[in-house]
Amino acid sequence: xxxxxxxxHDAIAAHVHDGESVAIEGFTAFICxxxxxxxxxxxxxxxxxIRMTPDLLYDQMIAAGVAxxxxxxxxxxxxxxxxxxxxxxxxxxxxxxxxxxxYSHFGLVARYLAGASNLPFYPLxxxxxxxxxxxNPRIRTIDDPYGSGPIAVVPAIHPDVAIVHVQRADAQxxxxxxxxxxxxxxxxxxxxxxxxxxxxxxxxxxxxxxxxRTLIPGLIVDAVVCEPYxxxxxxxxxxxxxxxxxxxxxxxxxxxxxxxxxxxDEWVFGVADRAEYLAKLGEERLEKLRPRPALAGPVDYGxxx
Amino acid sequence: MTPNTYSPSEMMxxxxxxxxxxxxxxxxxxxxxxxxxxxxRYTVAPELELIYEAGVYGARPARLPLSIGDPSLVTGxxxxxxxxxxxxxxxxxxxxxxxxxxxxQIDRFGNLNTTVVGDYxxxxxxxxxxxxxxxxxxxxxxxxxxxxxxxxxxxRKLDFQTSPGHLTGGDARxxxxxxxxxxxxxxxxKALFDFANPQRExxxxxxxxxxxxxxxxxxxxxxxxxxxxxxxxxxxxAEELRLIREELDPQGLYx
Numbered sequence: 431x432x433x434x435x436x437x438x439h440d441a442i443a444a445h446v447h448d449g450e451s452v453a454i455e456g457f458t459a460f461i462c463x464x465x466x467x468x469x470x471x472x473x474x475x476x477x478x479x480i481r482m483t484p485d486l487l488y489d490q491m492i493a494a495g496v497a498x499x500x501x502x503x504x505x506x507x508x509x510x511x512x513x514x515x516x517x518x519x520x521x522x523x524x525x526x527x528x529x530x531x532x533y534s535h536f537g538l539v540a541r542y543l544a545g546a547s548n549l550p551f552y553p554l555x556x557x558x559x560x561x562x563x564x565x566n567p568r569i570r571t572i573d574d575p576y577g578s579g580p581i582a583v584v585p586a587i588h589p590d591v592a593i594v595h596v597q598r599a600d601a602q603x604x605x606x607x608x609x610x611x612x613x614x615x616x617x618x619x620x621x622x623x624x625x626x627x628x629x630x631x632x633x634x635x636x637x638x639x640x641x642x643r644t645l646i647p648g649l650i651v652d653a654v655v656c657e658p659y660x661x662x663x664x665x666x667x668x669x670x671x672x673x674x675x676x677x678x679x680x681x682x683x684x685x686x687x688x689x690x691x692x693x694x695d696e697w698v699f700g701v702a703d704r705a706e707y708l709a710k711l712g713e714e715r716l717e718k719l720r721p722r723p724a725l726a727g728p729v730d731y732g733x734x735x
Numbered sequence: 736m737t738p739n740t741y742s743p744s745e746m747m748x749x750x751x752x753x754x755x756x757x758x759x760x761x762x763x764x765x766x767x768x769x770x771x772x773x774x775x776r777y778t779v780a781p782e783l784e785l786i787y788e789a790g791v792y793g794a795r796p797a798r799l800p801l802s803i804g805d806p807s808l809v810t811g812x813x814x815x816x817x818x819x820x821x822x823x824x825x826x827x828x829x830x831x832x833x834x835x836x837x838x839x840q841i842d843r844f845g846n847l848n849t850t851v852v853g854d855y856x857x858x859x860x861x862x863x864x865x866x867x868x869x870x871x872x873x874x875x876x877x878x879x880x881x882x883x884x885x886x887x888x889x890x891r892k893l894d895f896q897t898s899p900g901h902l903t904g905g906d907a908r909x910x911x912x913x914x915x916x917x918x919x920x921x922x923x924x925k926a927l928f929d930f931a932n933p934q935r936e937x938x939x940x941x942x943x944x945x946x947x948x949x950x951x952x953x954x955x956x957x958x959x960x961x962x963x964x965x966x967x968x969x970x971x972x973a974e975e976l977r978l979i980r981e982e983l984d985p986q987g988l989y990x
Contacts, residue, residue: 457789457818458804482818483866504866509765509802512863520861532850534865535788536822543819555827556870558911559846559899565855579912609809610789611817667806674801724810 433601434654438704441625441653442468446477450590451501453480453621454487457612458508459667462595462627463487464660464704470494471698480589482538482613483508486663486680489515492528493690494698499529501587503538510677514684524687532566537584542613544586545620557582592621594646595661597669598636599628603651606636606643609667615645627655629669640729657704659716670719741971743924744990745979746943747881748774749971751922754879755780755833762786762826762834762871763794765803766989768881771835773983774975784813786831788867790821799984822867826874829914834875836868836898837882840890843937843957844907845880845900845918845930847872848893855895865897872898877919884923884954891956901935908935926951927968936960941968 436444446452446469454462466487469477478499479488486507491497493515505513519528533541540552553572563569563582571580594614599605603626607614618624626646631654637644658669663676683693701707708716741749744767751771755761756779763772763785773796776783785794789804793813800808809815816825825831838847839862849868853859872878878900882888900918902908908917917935921928927941938960939951944967952959971979984990 458802459789459806502864504864505861506863506866508804509800517861521858532864534869535818535867536827536870537865539818539822554822554870555914556873558873558913559896559902559908560865560869561850561855561896562865562869609806609815610791610804611815612790613818615817616819665806667809671806672801721806 431602434603434648434651435601435631436653436655438464438468438627438655438657441655442472445591445623445625445653446474448474449476451478451480452591452593453589453617454593455481455613455617456595456661456664457483457610458485459610459665460595460607460612460614460661461485461487461664462593462657462660463662463664464657465593465625465627466491467698467707468703470496470694480587482535484513484516486513486677489513489680489684490694490698492516492519493525493684493687494694495525497528498526499531501531501533501538503533503535507677507681510681514681515690518687531568532562533569533584534562537569539613539616541584541587542616542620544584545588546616547619549586551583551585553581553583555581587620589617589621591623591625592617593625593627594618595627595666596646597628597666598630598632599626599654600632600634600637600648601654602634602648603646603654604634604637604644604648605646605651606640607645608643611645618646618650623652624650625653625655626651627657627660629658629660629666631656659708660704662708662711662716665719668721670716671721673715673719741976742990745971745976747771747922747924748979749975750927750968751835751879751881752975753779754920754922755783758783758832760784760786760830760832762788762831762875764835764837765800768835769800770979770983770989771881774978777978777982778975786821786825788818788821788871790816790818792816792825799986799988822870826870829874829876831871831875833877833879834871835879835881836871837880838868838897840888840893841880841882841921842890842893842900844902844904844935845878845921845937846893846896846902847880847898847900848895850895850897852894868898872900872917873913873915875915877916880918880921882921882923884925884951886954886956889955901930904934904936925954932960938962939965941966943968944970
């Protein structure tokens with residue numbers, strides 16, 4: 431089979447188009463900033479961005495004007511405070527108004543679950559006694575056909591593209607992921623197209639040696655990108671820590687559109703790709719983020735026949 | 736600070752930890768709640784397992800987590816699971832004894848707003864939103880609210896009801912079929928409240944040392960219900976303060 435390996439530039443050029451819905455997922459961890467920055471650089475417009483926790487990445491993308499809408503559950507700079515760019519878009523329409531479609535965390539997980547398993551909707555016990563259904567008509571209540579009473583449902587979601595970062599994948603996109611696996615599997619199965627971004631590209635034999643760790647099969651993957659540190663300043667379990675200084679610095683940078691634009695000019699438009707971004711960041715800063723090893727014990731799958 | 740003085744945050748951590756006596760599982764937030772849960776593990780609830788919505792059961796963080804998705808929550812945990820499993824199999828299944836929640840606004844029945852100040856369509860302040868709070872408030876067996884006391888936060892009417900407390904009071908939760916028990920206590924920087932009355936209305940049960948019921952009423956936006964006897968919450972013990980300052984938060988990030 432031909433390799434699916436592409437550069438980030440070519441993967442975004444081939445698979446992310448104006449007006450589409452894009453989910454770059456990962457809960458606090460595995461957030462592929464490299465992909466989001468490439469989308470900004472290529473000047474995509476009118477995207478509907480989907481993410482449970484928009485985080486700094488969507489704050490940057492929305493400040494850059496790539497999005498017309500946001501599907502989400504929690505708007506925060508985790509552990510720090512507000513997402514000022516998204517607040518500016520919502521409260522003042524700067525740089526442009528943003529349509530919000532709002533859920534709770536489990537509500538959006540449930541949308542991914544329904545999308546991933548080809549179901550029309552998914553039931554959950556949330557939303558009774560909440561005002562969220564009154565501002566989001568997609569959250570509805572049905573009667574349990576088996577008689578237990580009313581239950582909230584959310585519809586399946588099928589992003590045009592899902593972009594998921596993992597520790598390692600082979601050239602077909604069979605991907606190993608460990609740590610906070612979040613909703614990476616569900617969003618990948620729910621999406622029409624999938625870009626897998628990996629810290630390392632490994633031989634298929636490495637994948638086959640530990641099949642329980644494969645969350646995403648190459649079968650549903652359209653492109654594979656090798657992008658070490660592609661998640662900076664978020665983190666990848668066992669590879670690098672969150673760059674907390676960057677999260678704190680963003681709180682100050684993002685308070686004004688002008689300082690945000692200057693940051694985008696320097697760190698997104700001012701570099702050609704992730705390699706240049708990392709060179710600009712400097713080896714010393716990256717070195718500080720590397721954890722000491724904490725290896726799991728080996729697992730014996732057994733050899734049969 | 737000397738052992739005889741303590742900050743309002745330290746008092747909140749200590750009071751919250753004491754509320755976790757006997758709990759087996761707790762759904763944790765970052766910041767003060769995180770310190771409170773870890774303090775409880777050292778003191779009143781040695782068998783307590785920490786659950787984080789990021790997908791961790793039985794966390795033993797080796798450092799103070801910087802966010803609810805910190806990598807130190809994974810290393811050494813009993814289980815790292817998908818969020819579908821965490822919300823479905825752990826929370827909605829009913830395995831969470833106690834959850835800690837906070838918000839921008841709370842009303843007299845413990846309903847929470849974390850969505851907007853002002854009108855939803857054109858908000859004065861756009862707040863973070865539900866995150867997992869709506870399902871946590873729905874499903875946890877009991878909920879401890881942790882919030883600083885102020886008239887802006889303790890309001891007569893919420894601008895938006897993100898997460899259900901006791902709704903309109905009485906047996907409203909049960910009538911709506913909510914599985915969890917709802918708010919049990921509200922822990923603030925000045926006083927402690929519970930809902931132990933037939934109306935399930937927030938009532939003042941204890942003031943912290945040096946605080947009077949009138950001081951508390953001044954920070955609450957409705958005529959406050961008082962327990963028959965309003966007691967005084969014991970100040971943090973020397974050992975509680977030592978654990979917070981030396982073991983849990985030596986850098987003083989959340990004190």
